[in-house]
Amino acid sequence: MKYFKNLxxxxxxxxxxxxxxxIFMIFLYSITNSGNSLINIxxxxxxxxxxxxxxxxxxxxxxLELGVITVGVCLVLGYxxxxxxxxxxxxxxxxxxxLVTIPMWINMIIRIYAWKSIFEPLGLMYTDFAVMVGxxxxxxxxxxxxxHTSLSKMDKSLVxxxxxxxxxxxxxxxxxTFKLSIPGVxxxxxxxxxxxxxxxxxxxxxxxxxxxxxxxxxxxxxxxVGDWNFGSAVSLVLAVIMLFxxxxxxxxxxxxx
Amino acid sequence: MVLCxxxxxxxxxxxxxxxxxxxxxxxxxxxxxxxxxxSLINDSEILxxxxxxxxxxxxxxVVSTILGxxxxxxxxKSRKILKEWVLNINNIPIMSPDIxxxxxxxxxxxxxxxxxxxxTMLLAHICFCTPYVITSVYPKVRSVDVNIAxxxxxxxxxxxxxxxxxxxxxxxxGIYAGMLLAFTMSIDDFVISYFVSGNGVENISMIxxxxxxxxxxTINALSTVVIMTIFVVVFAVKIAPVIAKQQWFRRLSVxxxxxxxxxxxxxxxxxxxxxxIQFGGIYRGGTTKTLKVYxxxxxxxxxLLELFEEQFDCKVIYETFDSNESMYTKVMSGxxxxxxxxxxxxxxxxxxxxxxxxxxxxxxxxFDNVIPAILNQPFDPENQYSIPxxxxxxxxxxxxxxxxxxxxxxGWEILRNPDYKDNIYMYDSERDSFMIALKALGYSxxxxxxxxxxxxxxxxxxxxxxxxxxxxxDDVIDNMVSGYKAMAVxxxxxxxxxxxxxxxxxxxAPECGTNLWIDGMVITKDCKNTALAHDWIDFMxxxxxxxxxxxxxxxxxxxEAVYTEISQTVYxxxxxxxxxxxxxxxxxxxxxxxxxxxYSAELWTKVKTQ
Numbered sequence: 086m087k088y089f090k091n092l093x094x095x096x097x098x099x100x101x102x103x104x105x106x107x108i109f110m111i112f113l114y115s116i117t118n119s120g121n122s123l124i125n126i127x128x129x130x131x132x133x134x135x136x137x138x139x140x141x142x143x144x145x146x147x148x149l150e151l152g153v154i155t156v157g158v159c160l161v162l163g164y165x166x167x168x169x170x171x172x173x174x175x176x177x178x179x180x181x182x183x184l185v186t187i188p189m190w191i192n193m194i195i196r197i198y199a200w201k202s203i204f205e206p207l208g209l210m211y212t213d214f215a216v217m218v219g220x221x222x223x224x225x226x227x228x229x230x231x232x233h234t235s236l237s238k239m240d241k242s243l244v245x246x247x248x249x250x251x252x253x254x255x256x257x258x259x260x261x262t263f264k265l266s267i268p269g270v271x272x273x274x275x276x277x278x279x280x281x282x283x284x285x286x287x288x289x290x291x292x293x294x295x296x297x298x299x300x301x302x303x304x305x306x307x308x309x310v311g312d313w314n315f316g317s318a319v320s321l322v323l324a325v326i327m328l329f330x331x332x333x334x335x336x337x338x339x340x341x342x
Numbered sequence: 343m344v345l346c347x348x349x350x351x352x353x354x355x356x357x358x359x360x361x362x363x364x365x366x367x368x369x370x371x372x373x374x375x376x377x378x379x380x381s382l383i384n385d386s387e388i389l390x391x392x393x394x395x396x397x398x399x400x401x402x403x404v405v406s407t408i409l410g411x412x413x414x415x416x417x418x419k420s421r422k423i424l425k426e427w428v429l430n431i432n433n434i435p436i437m438s439p440d441i442x443x444x445x446x447x448x449x450x451x452x453x454x455x456x457x458x459x460x461x462t463m464l465l466a467h468i469c470f471c472t473p474y475v476i477t478s479v480y481p482k483v484r485s486v487d488v489n490i491a492x493x494x495x496x497x498x499x500x501x502x503x504x505x506x507x508x509x510x511x512x513x514x515x516g517i518y519a520g521m522l523l524a525f526t527m528s529i530d531d532f533v534i535s536y537f538v539s540g541n542g543v544e545n546i547s548m549i550x551x552x553x554x555x556x557x558x559x560t561i562n563a564l565s566t567v568v569i570m571t572i573f574v575v576v577f578a579v580k581i582a583p584v585i586a587k588q589q590w591f592r593r594l595s596v597x598x599x600x601x602x603x604x605x606x607x608x609x610x611x612x613x614x615x616x617x618x619i620q621f622g623g624i625y626r627g628g629t630t631k632t633l634k635v636y637x638x639x640x641x642x643x644x645x646l647l648e649l650f651e652e653q654f655d656c657k658v659i660y661e662t663f664d665s666n667e668s669m670y671t672k673v674m675s676g677x678x679x680x681x682x683x684x685x686x687x688x689x690x691x692x693x694x695x696x697x698x699x700x701x702x703x704x705x706x707x708x709f710d711n712v713i714p715a716i717l718n719q720p721f722d723p724e725n726q727y728s729i730p731x732x733x734x735x736x737x738x739x740x741x742x743x744x745x746x747x748x749x750x751x752x753g754w755e756i757l758r759n760p761d762y763k764d765n766i767y768m769y770d771s772e773r774d775s776f777m778i779a780l781k782a783l784g785y786s787x788x789x790x791x792x793x794x795x796x797x798x799x800x801x802x803x804x805x806x807x808x809x810x811x812x813x814x815x816d817d818v819i820d821n822m823v824s825g826y827k828a829m830a831v832x833x834x835x836x837x838x839x840x841x842x843x844x845x846x847x848x849x850x851a852p853e854c855g856t857n858l859w860i861d862g863m864v865i866t867k868d869c870k871n872t873a874l875a876h877d878w879i880d881f882m883x884x885x886x887x888x889x890x891x892x893x894x895x896x897x898x899x900x901x902e903a904v905y906t907e908i909s910q911t912v913y914x915x916x917x918x919x920x921x922x923x924x925x926x927x928x929x930x931x932x933x934x935x936x937x938x939x940x941y942s943a944e945l946w947t948k949v950k951t952q
Contacts, residue, residue, distance in 0.1 A: 092412040093424070094416070095409065096413035097428060102450075103469045104434050104469065105434075106450055107443070107449060108438075111446050147951075186522055188350045188351060189530060192565065196354065197353075199357045205821070205826060279437055289815070293770075294768075297951045300439055305943070309772070311670070312940055320438060320439060320441075320442040324434070
């Protein structure tokens with residue numbers, strides 16, 4: 086198996102150039118204050134100090150709240166969907182998964198505008214509800230697919246064994262099926278959480294301009310305000326939060342095993 | 343489950359329905375028509391964007407699947423520390439918001455002087471797709487028994503055979519999942535593509551985004567075609583074999599999988615060929631004259647581009663932006679254009695930062711036709727750098743069946759009248775909103791006095807408490823055409839269009855002053871072929887062309903004869919098409935000091951999140 090070790094090398098080089106270098110540059114922006122010019126660099130922590138302002142704390146809290154709710158709803162719906170799909174015949178399964186994916190090949194902005202034309206006559210536009218529905222519709226597939234992947238590779242004989250040993254369906258589900266699908270569930274949670282916390286198109290269109298989430302804040306700093314330094318700082322803080330939540334979830338995964 | 347699927351497909355069905363709408367609205371269905379399909383076939387911009395989207399997605403998917411799979415396999419055999427490092431780094435593009443990845447890559451490409459275009463877009467897509475493949479393949483690889491590959495090699499398989507014949511088949515589900523994710527991410531990406539692309543290479547998302555000013559139903563038609571194509575292919579792949587099992591079909595059944603394979607092969611070949619054409623296009627660029635124009639989305643009658651190409655035997659590379667600020671970000675990143683069409687304050691900024699070259703007015707035969715009142719404005723005295731493209735002001739568009747005329751006497755204060763609670767659209771732009779508050783308070787809209795900005799902040803935050811307005815972008819246009827709310831702050835040009843679609847709407851610019859604006863054509867320092875650039879400007883000022891343009895866009899023409907004629911014919915009685923020019927309290931925006939800009943941006947965030 087030694088032969089395969091070298092396979093990782095190209096990606097190490099690639100990821101250094103195209104992932105680490107740009108991130109380092111963003112980091113550089115976040116600890117300087119000289120705007121876009123990198124000629125006269127002045128180091129500062131002011132960009133991070135700004136977070137003390139309740140204004141920005143509020144933005145973060147709201148995004149996290151919305152992210153958590155979206156993940157919650159997606160988890161329940163996504164799990165049910167993935168479970169039902171995995172019960173179908175093999176051929177049908179592939180077809181259904183494809184059906185889940187296809188909507189995502191139509192441009193997201195178009196689909197959001199379509200929601201808008203549904204919500205507007207119902208008077209639901211610019212509400213939390215509208216943003217939530219938009220986000221769930223957009224991100225649910227990212228929950229269904231990983232859960233389905235881990236459900237479908239599950240050894241069915243374990244379920245039968247559980248029945249044979251006298252467990253009822255509820256017990257079997259929680260003790261066997263759900264437990265074995267946890268890696269997929271975690272993957273799904275992480276994906277949906279990441280996507281929902283950094284999106285800015287959905288809240289902007291469905292929530293209105295005063296619907297300020299972290300993604301909007303970052304986009305705002307980079308584009309309309311032109312304050313790349315603060316924008317970089319916000320994105321780094323966001324990245325750190327994400328990193329910790331992923332670590333934390335991985336720990337749960339390990340504790341379960 | 344059926345409900346869930348319905349949930350996914352509702353927006354798509356709506357899109358399909360509106361692709362047959364006879365009017366431009368995305369809110370009211372006015373009648374059946376195929377006009378958007380017709381314009382789809384004729385729209386070379388959209389068609390080439392489809393080519394870009396699909397070919398980038400296909401190539402990026404293939405490359406990132408291969409790269410991701412071998413990396414995942416290699417990883418499972420690597421030392422722990424390397425494994426953890428690679429996986430953590432791999433998480434970065436997944437974790438950071440798109441915009442961060444986009445800016446990071448943009449800086450990278452600029453700093454290594456890589457010309458932006460198809461190739462950079464492809465690189466970027468591979469960059470953000472590969473991590474998804476790795477994350478979905480890696481867990482699968484981990485669950486594969488190491489001994490199986492060893493056994494294969496003991497039995498005489500080469501490592502390559504062991505890899506392709508033993509390991510890959512076992513991790514297939516993971517690879518498929520990764521592929522699907524990669525393709526999905528790539529085809530739907532907007533932010534990253536937007537920042538790393540250039541030279542006129544645009545994908546569908548970019549077109550859609552820049553067209554949100556007036557939703558272009560051609561895109562709906564395109565989506566319908568795409569979805570139908572997908573269903574046909576899916577039918578061919580998934581359903582057909584089922585039918586094939588039936589007796590009378592059995593003979594064909596052998597051929598079908600083969601046919602499917604051929605289709606895929608053909609598709610990937612087509613993608614590669616297309617990308618080669620794209621590459622070729624960049625290098626071929628040197629042989630004929632080219633002009634790169636950067637304009638706001640939906641801000642030109644595109645037939646003019648072709649006409650210009652014909653008349654001057656050249657190629658126009660036309661790109662669009664959604665706001666002055668994103669244009670500026672892109673130009674700052676080193677993207678080169680010949681002609682840009684920014685607004686007044688941005689013209690001043692670009693001139694100040696030495697991006698522009700003076701316009702030689704002796705080369706412009708039609709310069710004398712421009713309305714004198716919009717020349718020589720403070721942001722560009724003597725029109726040294728800019729020639730007007732469209733102009734207008736900002737005012738209140740109101741539904742005359744709902745709003746009492748007498749209330750209008752309050753000027754901008756009507757926007758704080760509690761009678762219209764929950765019935766007002768504000769423009770989601772800090773500059774425009776502060777303009778309203780400053781003018782309502784009697785200050786200059788270019789104030790540099792922070793205490794005046796503080797007062798304006800209070801005005802705006804009280805407005806939010808009193809009437810709870812909705813802050814919208816360009817979707818206000820479609821919303822007001824549908825008459826969803828009683829009042830909206832809009833640009834005169836948009837108002838002119840809305841009023842031509844909805845006869846209840848009226849336009850009113852408060853007496854206490856408003857913002858006058860001019861979008862002007864400027865020539866950048868990067869422009870080499872200045873003669874052609876001047877030809878372009880002169881071409882746009884020609885009576886006939888200016889008339890076509892103003893009629894299509896709805897904004898007021900800078901050419902006097904055209905302006906007079908259109909205001910008496912197409913836009914007769916439309917007060918928004920004829921912005922007033924005589925109120926001394928009206929002002930142009932000037933370039934804002936970064937300090938003041940930051941200060942008011944912060945206050946604006948406060949208003950919105952209070």
